[in-house]
Amino acid sequence: MSIPYFEFLRAELAPGLLDGLWVSLIVIIPSALLGAFIGLTAGVLRVYGPMPVRKLAEAYVSLFRGTPLVVQVFFWYFALPYIKFGGWSLVLDPIPAAILAFGLCSGAYQSEYIRGGLNSIKRGQIRAALALGMTTRQAVMNVVLPQAFRRALPGCGNEIIYLIKYSSLASIITVNELTGTATTIAKNSWRNIEVFCTLGVVYLLLVTVATWLLHLLEDTLSVPGFERPQE
Amino acid sequence: MSQHSENTPILEARNLIKVLGGNRVLDSVNLDIGRGRVKVLIGPSGAGKSTLLQCLNFLTPPDSGHILLEGREVNAGSKKELCSFRQQVGMIFQDFNLFDHLSALENVRVALMKVRGMSKLDATERAVAELKRVGLVDRAAHYPANLSGGQKQRVAIARALAMDPKVMLLDEPTSALDPELIGEVLTVIRALAQGGMTMIMATHQISFSASLADEFIFMEKGRIVEHGSPAELLGKGVGSRTQAFCAKISELTGEADGEFRS
Numbered sequence: 001m002s003i004p005y006f007e008f009l010r011a012e013l014a015p016g017l018l019d020g021l022w023v024s025l026i027v028i029i030p031s032a033l034l035g036a037f038i039g040l041t042a043g044v045l046r047v048y049g050p051m052p053v054r055k056l057a058e059a060y061v062s063l064f065r066g067t068p069l070v071v072q073v074f075f076w077y078f079a080l081p082y083i084k085f086g087g088w089s090l091v092l093d094p095i096p097a098a099i100l101a102f103g104l105c106s107g108a109y110q111s112e113y114i115r116g117g118l119n120s121i122k123r124g125q126i127r128a129a130l131a132l133g134m135t136t137r138q139a140v141m142n143v144v145l146p147q148a149f150r151r152a153l154p155g156c157g158n159e160i161i162y163l164i165k166y167s168s169l170a171s172i173i174t175v176n177e178l179t180g181t182a183t184t185i186a187k188n189s190w191r192n193i194e195v196f197c198t199l200g201v202v203y204l205l206l207v208t209v210a211t212w213l214l215h216l217l218e219d220t221l222s223v224p225g226f227e228r229p230q231e
Numbered sequence: 232m233s234q235h236s237e238n239t240p241i242l243e244a245r246n247l248i249k250v251l252g253g254n255r256v257l258d259s260v261n262l263d264i265g266r267g268r269v270k271v272l273i274g275p276s277g278a279g280k281s282t283l284l285q286c287l288n289f290l291t292p293p294d295s296g297h298i299l300l301e302g303r304e305v306n307a308g309s310k311k312e313l314c315s316f317r318q319q320v321g322m323i324f325q326d327f328n329l330f331d332h333l334s335a336l337e338n339v340r341v342a343l344m345k346v347r348g349m350s351k352l353d354a355t356e357r358a359v360a361e362l363k364r365v366g367l368v369d370r371a372a373h374y375p376a377n378l379s380g381g382q383k384q385r386v387a388i389a390r391a392l393a394m395d396p397k398v399m400l401l402d403e404p405t406s407a408l409d410p411e412l413i414g415e416v417l418t419v420i421r422a423l424a425q426g427g428m429t430m431i432m433a434t435h436q437i438s439f440s441a442s443l444a445d446e447f448i449f450m451e452k453g454r455i456v457e458h459g460s461p462a463e464l465l466g467k468g469v470g471s472r473t474q475a476f477c478a479k480i481s482e483l484t485g486e487a488d489g490e491f492r493s
């Protein structure tokens with residue numbers, strides 16, 4: 001009664017998913033960059049910030065790690081417009097709302113890895129840097145962060161892999177990314193199994209490429225004593 | 232410049248007091264060192280030698296007291312003054328504290344570029360010269376993970392020397408080393424002393440330091456209890472506390488300090 005899978009794939013599914021993939025990338029890449037930036041900032045503040053700032057950064061992390069991502073996504077899209085800032089309210093389009101939600105959530109997790117990396121650097125190296133006449137800031141920028149970043153990279157990379165997968169949640173606020181597109185195609189074609197299995201393969205490819213890129217970055221930054229553990 | 236005469240000590244500490252965990256780790260310590268002199272700090276574990284050295288460059292800020300560099304009091308409250316003071320006071324640590332993500336060359340170069348604002352080219356040239364001085368040019372590209380302890384300590388010395396310090400503080404520079412690696416570091420330190428570097432060194436290498444030091448400073452419980460030339464304190468039949476202490480370490484460590492008898 002219906003056309004064979006490969007015919008369906010070529011004519012309908014692949015073009016649809018390709019559009020979705022494009023939208024997914026538009027969500028994932030800025031979210032990952034935003035998350036890395038927020039994670040780095042929050043991680044540094046949690047270790048070196050003055051006490052009140054430290055507490056604030058801790059509160060941010062607890063809040064975003066402690067609530068379901070779905071709730072966060074809904075919040076930025078549906079609830080934000082109801083919050084008035086002196087008569088103004090902020091209404092976000094679906095894609096910016098998704099990027100904000102994912103970036104903030106990812107940043108909270110990333111900051112954990114950054115913090116761990118920072119704490120793993122022996123205090124002695126900071127003292128040596130200070131003894132050479134560096135300011136605390138210079139010591140952090142030139143000695144601590146480059147090492148902490150290398151130590152944190154595998155964890156942060158994992159977080160980006162998660163981000164690729166949870167970006168599918170953007171579909172619940174009408175973003176037509178991979179999952180959203182696939183759902184529509186499945187509904188219209190009644191070919192759920194084929195569509196969602198294909199979707200799974202696409203995510204797998206996406207994750208494989210991302211893993212490869214992250215390993216490339218790790219290897220580029222690798223110096224003796226900071227090698228990527230060989231699996 | 233007026234107070235900067237030939238006899239002004241390079242570094243002077245007045246009345247340093249430091250309390251840590253309820254203990255007076257430094258109890259009114261006074262110390263001064265003239266140009267080209269070598270002073271050696273000895274004393275039992277916990278005497279406050281490391282704390283004293285770290286107070287001298289404010290890595291551990293003293294609770295009270297004054298530090299003077301060439302007769303001028305250092306105002307550690309000013310960040311700029313503190314950084315410029317620290318550039319002039321080199322420090323060598325027991326566990327080297329090399330920057331693990333940088334090669335030997337980069338370890339020596341980084342502060343030249345970031346602190347002294349030298350160009351990469353000039354800094355590299357200077358770093359190579361310093362590595363040559365400690366006999367490690369051929370290891371310039373090696374990372375700390377691939378250097379022996381003795382090599383790491385020599386890189387650390389090169390790194391400190393590159394800043395043109397007026398005085399060097401050395402905190403047990405050979406204590407973390409395997410016995411067979413101590414000699415290479417002591418050779419570098421001896422060459423420095425002979426080259427006229429002003430140094431304050433905490434060490435347990437008694438006979439080595441006796442051959443270099445102008446003065447031994449014996450500390451106990453946060454106080455300087457004896458000081459004087461090695462001959463004064465360690466001569467036959469002097470009966471000083473220092474002598475008793477040195478006899479005890481030599482006994483405990485066997486020949487460890489006899490390794491480098493000159």
Ligand SMILES: Nc1ncnc2c1ncn2[C@@H]1O[C@H](COP(=O)(O)OP(=O)(O)OP(=O)(O)O)[C@@H](O)[C@H]1O
Binds near residue numbers: 252274279280282
């Ligand atoms: N952060 C700290 N808190 C509390 N007590 C401290 C701290 N740091 C050092 N101390 C104490 O200060 C005293 C002096 O320590 P210090 O490291 O200066 O001795 P030292 O003479 O260098 O000894 P060693 O020969 O073992 O290196 C010790 O009793 C030590 O336990």
Ligand SMILES: [Mg+2]
Binds near residue numbers: 280281282402403
């Ligand atoms: Mg000590």
